[in-house]
Amino acid sequence: SQQGEEDPQALSIQEGENATMNCSYKTSINNLQWYRQNSGRGLVHLILIRSNEREKHSGRLRVTLDTSKKSSSLLITASRAADTASYFCATPGKLIFGQGTELSVKP
Amino acid sequence: DTEVTQTPKHLVMGMTNKKSLKCEQHMGHRAMYWYKQKAKKPPELMFVYSYEKLSINESVPSRFSPECPNSSLLNLHLHALQPEDSALYLCASSPRGGPFYGYTFGSGTRLTVV
Numbered sequence: 599s600q601q602g603e604e605d606p607q608a609l610s611i612q613e614g615e616n617a618t619m620n621c622s623y624k625t626s627i628n629n630l631q632w633y634r635q636n637s638g639r640g641l642v643h644l645i646l647i648r649s650n651e652r653e654k655h656s657g658r659l660r661v662t663l664d665t666s667k668k669s670s671s672l673l674i675t676a677s678r679a680a681d682t683a684s685y686f687c688a689t690p691g692k693l694i695f696g697q698g699t700e701l702s703v704k705p
Numbered sequence: 706d707t708e709v710t711q712t713p714k715h716l717v718m719g720m721t722n723k724k725s726l727k728c729e730q731h732m733g734h735r736a737m738y739w740y741k742q743k744a745k746k747p748p749e750l751m752f753v754y755s756y757e758k759l760s761i762n763e764s765v766p767s768r769f770s771p772e773c774p775n776s777s778l779l780n781l782h783l784h785a786l787q788p789e790d791s792a793l794y795l796c797a798s799s800p801r802g803g804p805f806y807g808y809t810f811g812s813g814t815r816l817t818v819v
Contacts, residue, residue, distance in 0.1 A: 631807055638793055638815075640709075641748070643807035686747055692761065693738070693797075693808055695747035 604687060604696040612704055617674045619699040621687030622667075628690055630663055630670050635684045635698075644672075644685075677703045706731040711796050711811035719819055720786060726814045728779040728796030734809070736802040737779040739771060740795040742813075748795055754779060755802035786818045 604621045611617055623630065629648045633641040647654045647663045647670065654661050660673040674681055686698045709730045718724050728737065736755045740748035753761035754773040762771075768790075770782040779796055793815050797808040 628805060633810075638742075638744070638813075640711075640795060640810040640812040641797075641808075643809065646807050690805070692750050692753070692763075694750065698747055 604685075604699050606699060607697065608700045608702070610702040610704065611677060613677060613679055615677055615703075617677050617681070617701055617703070619672045619685050619701070621670045621672070621696050623670075623687070623689050623696075624668065625689070627665075630661075631688045631690065631693070632659075632661060632670075632672050633686045633688060633695070635686065637683075641686065674701075677701075679703050679705045707809070708732075709796055709798055709809050709811035711794075711814050713814060714812065715815045715817075717817045717819060718783065718786065720788070722786075723782070723784045725783065726781040726794055726796075726816075728781075728811055729777055730798045730809070731777055732798065732800075732809065733776075734798035734800050735776060736799045737773065738797040738799075738808065739779070739781055740797065742793040742795060752781075753802065760802065783816075786816075788818050791816055791818045 629646050631646045632644045635641045645656050645661050647661045658675045663670045682703045684698045684700050686695045688695045712727045739751040742748040750763050751765045752771045757773045768785050772780040793813045795813045796811045799806040799808045
């Protein structure tokens with residue numbers, strides 16, 4: 599049972615452009631987490647935003663959280679070909695993942 | 706050591722075989738997890754161990770049997786699997802159970818059942 603739903607499902611951009619992915623979830627949360635997965639291998643934890651935070655930055659990543667709308671967004675600025683991966687939001691407890699956004703960054 | 710190590714990376718097994726997947730971490734994490742991921746789908750939780758005790762079993766068939774011999778090691782024993790069990794099996798750990806920590810994932814075991 600998915601807790602998070604992401605859109606778009608797929609996103610293709612040119613290197614240097616920004617990429618924005620959105621996540622909606624269903625229940626109350628303590629935090630929301632974003633993960634990256636390259637080529638069907640292990641997931642890498644990118645960032646965790648707590649329910650009392652509205653925005654958080656980590657390098658080229660910016661995450662926002664709107665608990666009233668039960669939604670979050672992940673912005674990757676100045677994208678690189680190496681950012682090509684699937685991105686998942688996840689809600690804690692059992693860490694249930696959304697469907698994911700497949701990002702393709704073309705050189 | 707900030708890694709979760711999974712072995713083997715690839716496994717092909719017949720439907721009558723018995724095999725085991727292994728997961729190891731030396732970060733002192735006290736919660737460990739098994740996930741199953743089919744192609745183009747998100748990971749799905751199978752089992753959670755907290756302080757070496759099984760705390761969550763997401764209605765997984767008994768042909769999958771988890772084991773946590775100590776705080777650093779997690780095994781998944783496989784027996785009489787079906788072809789539809791072919792998937793990427795991911796192990797993860799977190800400092801403790803509960804909702805407050807990010808998870809560290811291993812690279813996974815790509816399982817093919819023939």
